[in-house]
Structure formats: C-alpha cells, structure tokens
Amino acid sequence: MKSPSRGTLLEIRNLKTYFYTEQGIAHAVDNVSLKIQEGETLGIVGESGCGKSVTALSIMRLIAEPPGKIVEGEIIFGERGDLTKLTQSEMRKIRGNKISMIFQEPMTSLNPVFRIGFQISESIRTHQQVSKKEAVNRSIEMLKMVGIPSPEKRIKDYPHQLSGGMRQRVMIAMALCCNPKLMLADEPTTALDVTIQAQILNLMNKLKERVGTAIMLITHNLGVIAEMAQTVCVMYAGVIVETADVQTLFKKASHPYTIGLLTSIPRVDRTAGTKERLNTIKGIVPSLLNLPVGCKFSNRCPHVHEPCKIWEPPLAPIATHSDRAHLSRCWLHHQPPKQ
Amino acid sequence: MLLELKDIKKFFPIKGGVIKRTLNFLKAVDGVSLSIKQGETLGMVGESGCGKTTLGRIAARLEEPSQGEILFEGENILDYDRKRLRALRREIQLIFQDPYSSLNPRQTAGDIIGESLCIHKIGNSTERKERVMKLLEIVGLRSEQYSRYPHEFSGGQRQRIGIARAIALNPKLIICDEPVSALDVSIQSQIINLLEDLQEEFQLTYLFIAHDLSVVEHVSDRVAVMYLGRLVELAGSMDLYKMPYHPYTEALLSASPIPDPTIVKKEIILTGDVPSPINPPLGCHFNTRCPFVVEKCCREPGPPWEEPTPNHWVCCWRARERHHL
Numbered sequence: 032m033k034s035p036s037r038g039t040l041l042e043i044r045n046l047k048t049y050f051y052t053e054q055g056i057a058h059a060v061d062n063v064s065l066k067i068q069e070g071e072t073l074g075i076v077g078e079s080g081c082g083k084s085v086t087a088l089s090i091m092r093l094i095a096e097p098p099g100k101i102v103e104g105e106i107i108f109g110e111r112g113d114l115t116k117l118t119q120s121e122m123r124k125i126r127g128n129k130i131s132m133i134f135q136e137p138m139t140s141l142n143p144v145f146r147i148g149f150q151i152s153e154s155i156r157t158h159q160q161v162s163k164k165e166a167v168n169r170s171i172e173m174l175k176m177v178g179i180p181s182p183e184k185r186i187k188d189y190p191h192q193l194s195g196g197m198r199q200r201v202m203i204a205m206a207l208c209c210n211p212k213l214m215l216a217d218e219p220t221t222a223l224d225v226t227i228q229a230q231i232l233n234l235m236n237k238l239k240e241r242v243g244t245a246i247m248l249i250t251h252n253l254g255v256i257a258e259m260a261q262t263v264c265v266m267y268a269g270v271i272v273e274t275a276d277v278q279t280l281f282k283k284a285s286h287p288y289t290i291g292l293l294t295s296i297p298r299v300d301r302t303a304g305t306k307e308r309l310n311t312i313k314g315i316v317p318s319l320l321n322l323p324v325g326c327k328f329s330n331r332c333p334h335v336h337e338p339c340k341i342w343e344p345p346l347a348p349i350a351t352h353s354d355r356a357h358l359s360r361c362w363l364h365h366q367p368p369k370q
Numbered sequence: 371m372l373l374e375l376k377d378i379k380k381f382f383p384i385k386g387g388v389i390k391r392t393l394n395f396l397k398a399v400d401g402v403s404l405s406i407k408q409g410e411t412l413g414m415v416g417e418s419g420c421g422k423t424t425l426g427r428i429a430a431r432l433e434e435p436s437q438g439e440i441l442f443e444g445e446n447i448l449d450y451d452r453k454r455l456r457a458l459r460r461e462i463q464l465i466f467q468d469p470y471s472s473l474n475p476r477q478t479a480g481d482i483i484g485e486s487l488c489i490h491k492i493g494n495s496t497e498r499k500e501r502v503m504k505l506l507e508i509v510g511l512r513s514e515q516y517s518r519y520p521h522e523f524s525g526g527q528r529q530r531i532g533i534a535r536a537i538a539l540n541p542k543l544i545i546c547d548e549p550v551s552a553l554d555v556s557i558q559s560q561i562i563n564l565l566e567d568l569q570e571e572f573q574l575t576y577l578f579i580a581h582d583l584s585v586v587e588h589v590s591d592r593v594a595v596m597y598l599g600r601l602v603e604l605a606g607s608m609d610l611y612k613m614p615y616h617p618y619t620e621a622l623l624s625a626s627p628i629p630d631p632t633i634v635k636k637e638i639i640l641t642g643d644v645p646s647p648i649n650p651p652l653g654c655h656f657n658t659r660c661p662f663v664v665e666k667c668c669r670e671p672g673p674p675w676e677e678p679t680p681n682h683w684v685c686c687w688r689a690r691e692r693h694h695l
Contacts, residue, residue, distance in 0.1 A: 254627025
C-alpha cells in the first residue's frame with residue numbers, strides 16, 4: 032500500500048557509532064542507512080545489542096564521548112542539515128523541540144525531585160518565549176491531551192506518586208509539548224503491563240494523527256511493530272538486515288534472521304494449547320567486540336554458504352521482488368563478488 | 371491431583387507510625403483455589419500486582435499463607451515439620467525469572483546445580499559430579515562448562531543452568547516464575563522447547579506463571595487468569611483464547627499485540643490503572659475498570675466462581691447473560 036508521497040524528514044546515511052572500551056572497540060552501529068518520511072511511523076525491531084537504541088541516541092547526539100563516538104556518517108534532518116556537524120548548543124535547540132525522545136523506564140527518565148508540572152513547563156520555556164503562567168496552562172493542556180484525569184491537581188505531583196502508565200503519559204506529554212516533527216520512542220511500553228501498553232500505543236497513534244509527528248518506534252516486540260509501524264527496519268548486530276513496509280515484512284519476510292524471528296514467536300491465535308515445537312534460531316547473538324567476518328549473521332544462519340563467511344552483503348533491493356523498497360542484506364538475494 | 375490450593379489468602383501487614391502498628395493489609399492473594407493434575411502444565415497469567423508470583427511462592431512453601439490449605443499428593447503440607455518439609459523440597463522446585471540474580475555469582479555452574487544433591491546427601495562426590503555433568507548436557511550446555519562461573523554465560527545459558535538446578539532432584543512439580551521474560555525473543559523459543567522436552571522426558575508437572583499471554587497459552591494445557599489477588603477465569607488454553615468469558619480476559623487478549631498487521635482485533639481498551647491491593651474495590655475487584663459493570667458488581671459479596679460450560683470456570687455476575695449460556 033503506497034502512502035501519499037511526503038517529504039523525507041530524516042535521513043541517516045552510513046552511520047557508524049563505535050564505543051572504545053578496554054576490551055576493544057564495540058561496533059554498536061556499523062553502517063546504518065534509513066529514511067523517515069514526514070508523519071510516518073518507522074519501526075526499528077531487533078534484540079538486545081543490535082544497535083537500535085544507539086541509533087536513536089546518535090540522532091539526538093546523546094552518545095557519551097568518550098567512550099562512544101560517531102565515527103562516520105550523516106544524519107540529515109530537514110532544514111537543519113547534518114546533525115552530526117552541529118555543536119551541542121545548536122543541538123539543545125533541537126532536542127525537546129524539533130526532535131524529542133521517550134525512554135523505556137519512565138521512573139528513571141523523569142527527575143524524581145521535581146514536580147511533573149515543572150518538568151513539562153521547563154521544556155516549554157526552554158524552547159518558547161512564554162510566561163511562566165502560560166507554560167503552566169500549556170502543561171495542564173498537555174496532561175489533558177494524554178488522558179491524565181484532574182490535570183490541574185496532577186501538575187503538583189512528583190513522579191513517584193504516579194503509576195508506570197501515568198508516568199509514561201507524562202513523558203509523552205513532555206515529548207510533544209513543543210510539537211516536534213519527530214519523536215523517538217525507545218521501547219516505550221516494554222516496562223508496562225499489557226493492558227496499559229495497549230492504552231499507551233492507542234494514545235500515541237491518536238496524538239500522531241492530531242499533531243502530525245513522525246515516530247521512530249524502537250522495540251523488540253514484533254506484535255507492537257505490526258500494530259504501529261508503516262515501515263520497518265530489522266536490525267542485527269549493528270546493521271539493518273531487512274527494510275520493508277509493514278505488510279510486506281510480515282507476508283514476505285526474506286532475510287533468514289527476520290524469518291527466524293517471526294517463526295519462533297508463540298502466536299496466541301495459532302498455537303494456543305498445542306505445545307507445538309517452536310522454530311528456533313540456533314546459537315546466541317555474537318558479542319559486539321567479536322563479530323564474525325563477512326555477514327554478521329553467518330554463524331547462526333541455516334542457509335550459510337561460502338561467500339557469507341568472507342564478504343558482508345550490501346543492504347539492497349531484492350532482485351526478484353518488484354517492490355524496490357524491500358531491502359535485504361543477504362547473499363541469497365544478491366550476487367556475491369566473484370572469487 | 372498433584373497439588374491442591376484451597377482458599378489461599380496472603381495478607382501483608384503494612385506497618386507505620388512511630389510504634390510501627392499495623393495500619394492496613396496488602397491483600398496480595400485474596401481467596402484462590404486451584405488444583406494441578408499430574409503431568410499437566412497449568413498456566414497462570416495476570417499483570418503486575420495480581421498476586422501470581424506470591425501464589426507461586428506459597429505453592430512452593432517459600433511463603434506461608436495467611437489462610438487456606440495446601441495439599442500435595444493428598445497430604446496437608448502446611449502441617450509438615452522441618453524434616454518432612456525438607457523431604458518435600460525434593461518434590462517441588464522453582465525456576466526464577468531473572469537469570470542474572472537467581473544464580474550465585476560466586477559458585478560455579480557445577481556447584482549451583484549440585485548443591486541440592488549435596489544437601490540431600492545423594493550419592494557420593496563422584497556420582498554427584500557425574501549427575502551434574504549429565505544434567506548440563508540434558509539442558510543443552512556442555513559438560514566441560516561445569517567449572518565456569520555465571521558471568522561467563524549468556525542470559526539464555528544461565529537460565530539453562532537454573533533449569534538444570536531445578537530438575538537435579540527429579541522433582542514432581544516445577545513452579546516456573548516468568549522463566550523466559552528476561553530473555554531475547556530468539557532465545558525464548560529455545561528455552562520453551564527445552565521445558566517442553568523435559569516435561570515429556572521426566573513426566574514433570576508445571577505451574578507456569580507469566581504475564582505474556584502468547585507464551586502462557588502456548589505452553590499450557592489450562593490457563594488461570596488472576597486480577598488483584600483473585601482468580602477471574604480458568605479454562606483450557608484453546609477455550610480461553612477462542613471464547614473468553616471474563617471481561618478482563620477479553621481485554622488481555624485484545625491488548626496482546628499479534629505479529630500480523632492484517633489481523634483486526636476487537637478493541638477493548640481498559641480505562642484507568644489497576645487499583646492498589648491495599649484497598650481493593652468492594653464486590654468484584656474488577657468493577658472500577660470493567661466496561662460491562664452494573665450496580666450488583668459493586669456490592670459485597672463478590673461474584674461466585676462457577677462453571678457455565680464444562681471445565682471452563684469464571685467469576686463474573688454477567689458471564690452467562692453476556693455469552694448466552
């Protein structure tokens with residue numbers, strides 16, 4: 032299903048973010064390229080250590096240097112150009128304003144010693160020339176928008192007085208208060224109960240429609256991706272291994288890792304009570320300090336053959352698919368170099 | 371019947387003030403009755419604070435219930451003295467959620483698995499070592515890893531060590547408290563398969579506690595749904611999925627994301643948060659969030675635990691009416 036053509040809001044080109052540790056260099060993000068269109072939800076899915084969070088933190092320039100460093104690549108954001116070239120002072124004008132972020136653990140991302148009203152107002156007053164009173168009014172409006180009852184009373188609460196779901200709503204209010212063009216959501220519902228997760232995802236979709244924000248949704252949960260994303264990037268060991276629109280990804284998954292993931296999840300609508308053997312991906316995710324030569328998935332792939340152990344495949348459109356937007360990083364889908 | 375829990379209640383006193391008087395009670399488990407048959411997997415699902423972990427710990431006698439009876443193979447185990455309780459420990463074992471904090475970082479894998487054999491004086495030192503090596507292989511590790519420490523293993527491997535430890539004494543019942551929640555998706559399926567293989571090979575019975583409905587439904591024969599200290603529904607896995615009777619079960623199923631963008635689910639989004647178990651609502655505990663609440667639901671006593679269709683139990687005043695039973 033083609034979406035109406037919109038502008039590209041953010042483009043990442045060949046991003047490499049490494050961490051220099053005593054045990055060696057961890058290639059956390061090792062050549063990632065992707066595009067987010069205005070108003071769309073891009074899902075980034077992968078397991079721990081695949082580089083999805085580091086990608087988001089690189090966009091926000093929140094990578095601690097040392098030990099981390101954006102070694103190569105460009106992050107082009109609308110009219111601001113390459114974010115990797117901006118100073119911290121210039122980035123501060125963008126964070127919370129044009130690009131905002133919500134994190135997995137709402138308790139540790141909200142400041143426990145300030146009232147939540149203050150934390151939202153602080154964000155507003157940093158980026159907009161408004162009076163204190165005006166900022167308070169806007170905070171109350173935002174809390175109302177995210178569905179917190181009695182917002183005029185709640186602005187005086189401290190984070191510990193709220194439940195996990197409420198705190199996450201506060202985070203979303205803070206993230207949207209300056210009408211950002213892009214919101215990065217890093218595992219926003221993983222720490223929440225499933226019925227609260229449903230509330231928060233529903234809220235994010237409604238707000239997205241209302242405010243027109245694009246969302247980069249990072250999660251390991253393929254079910255959440257299916258519900259929320261329009262386009263999906265699957266990451267493994269620091270690289271993207273497959274990119275497709277959401278319908279194509281689930282119907283025509285092509286990379287062996289994506290297929291492995293999809294077939295190893297118990298599906299309540301398929302296998303309830305059957306105790307069927309689940310498909311598995313043998314082995315474990317390699318350490319980022321010690322990645323295999325060639326394709327990073329080669330030591331676990333059921334289809335591994337010689338070229339896989341020598342050269343890393345490019346992320347490119349699959350030759351046999353007409354959908355040029357469906358990309359895969361696998362020698363099954365491209366011609367390897369001649370030996 | 372291997373294990374029977376009869377009207378179990380567990381109240382934690384909340385003390386406060388200068389002289390630490392008891393101010394109130396946290397009703398973690400508020401009257402739960404369950405039986406588990408030999409060889410079956412009973413799944414227990416519910417969100418945080420529903421009491422499922424506390425119930426699991428009570429079943430293993432790691433916690434004492436405030437009220438109620440526990441029968442294991444027909445005998446009341448709450449009456450057991452220290453000696454008989456120690457013997458009971460061989461029959462009921464636990465697998466924990468966090469593979470990082472449930473293994474002693476100062477013990478080798480071999481020591482962790484073999485400790486219970488030592489305590490129960492099983493075999494001599496050589497025989498115990500052999501058994502531990504065998505157990506390592508059974509759970510898919512290499513016997514040479516006997517002398518490695520937990521930090522040298524991955525999360526999934528540590529969970530395998532925890533499983534080996536649990537089966538070391540040939541227990542009859544294993545209580546699995548969120549055994550795969552802390553693991554990556556691609557490792558979860560390996561561990562789920564392992565647990566199922568072990569069940570078949572060693573005729574194990576599982577009480578499988580988790581919050582992920584897809585995982586619970588997959589491994590369980592029957593599933594019990596808990597909310598705020600009480601059971602709200604109990605049925606065979608397939609029945610529960612196809613025809614949930616309780617509004618909370620319906621909401622849980624609707625909220626569980628399915629990895630298929632083409633599936634359109636009935637949307638039931640619950641409003642509000644789970645009430646505190648310190649002050650649960652009067653009457654049906656679910657009445658503050660139930661989309662189908664009527665006046666009767668807010669009055670004591672709570673709805674009866676009934677069986678409108680064979681082997682499908684529910685606790686809801688309106689179940690029969692809403693599902694035309």
